[in-house]
Amino acid sequence: MQTVIIVIHLMLVLGLIGVVLLQKSEGGGLGVGGGGGGGFMSSRGTANLLTRTTAILAVGFFATSLLLTWLASYNRQPATILPTAPIQQQAPGQPAPPLSQGGGLLDSLKQADQQQNQQPAAPAAPAAPAAPAAPTPPQSQ
Numbered sequence: 001m002q003t004v005i006i007v008i009h010l011m012l013v014l015g016l017i018g019v020v021l022l023q024k025s026e027g028g029g030l031g032v033g034g035g036g037g038g039g040f041m042s043s044r045g046t047a048n049l050l051t052r053t054t055a056i057l058a059v060g061f062f063a064t065s066l067l068l069t070w071l072a073s074y075n076r077q078p079a080t081i082l083p084t085a086p087i088q089q090q091a092p093g094q095p096a097p098p099l100s101q102g103g104g105l106l107d108s109l110k111q112a113d114q115q116q117n118q119q120p121a122a123p124a125a126p127a128a129p130a131a132p133a134a135p136t137p138p139q140s141q
Contacts, residue, residue: 016054016057016061020054
């Protein structure tokens with residue numbers, strides 16, 4: 001049913017766009033349209049027909065929009081972002097099990113850091129030879 005209403009809605013949208021584009025500009029907005037004595041849209045009766053057609057298509061557009069909105073909310077189920085697994089309660093007096101058995105993010109980072117510290121340091125890259133010291137001028141006595 002929703003698909004049929006969507007198809008009708010789209011046909012109303014296309015018809016509304018077409019009828020609005022066929023209408024004559026009365027304000028002369030950007031200096032385009034509205035001029036010319038002859039042509040397809042010269043009579044007053046045709047302008048009234050287009051105005052009425054626009055109104056009818058607009059009412060149909062709003063009606064199908066409201067109907068589609070109602071249909072979308074009609075079958076909506078409440079949703080949660082929390083997991084729905086049941087919570088198991090511990091008997092009183094027993095300690096809670098650890099959250100992770102060495103598999104947490106902090107534990108894995110700590111292990112990686114320890115492994116880097118245990119590995120021998122790689123030999124340093126050869127250093128550039130030092131520039132010879134500038135000769136000192138002889139000192140007079």
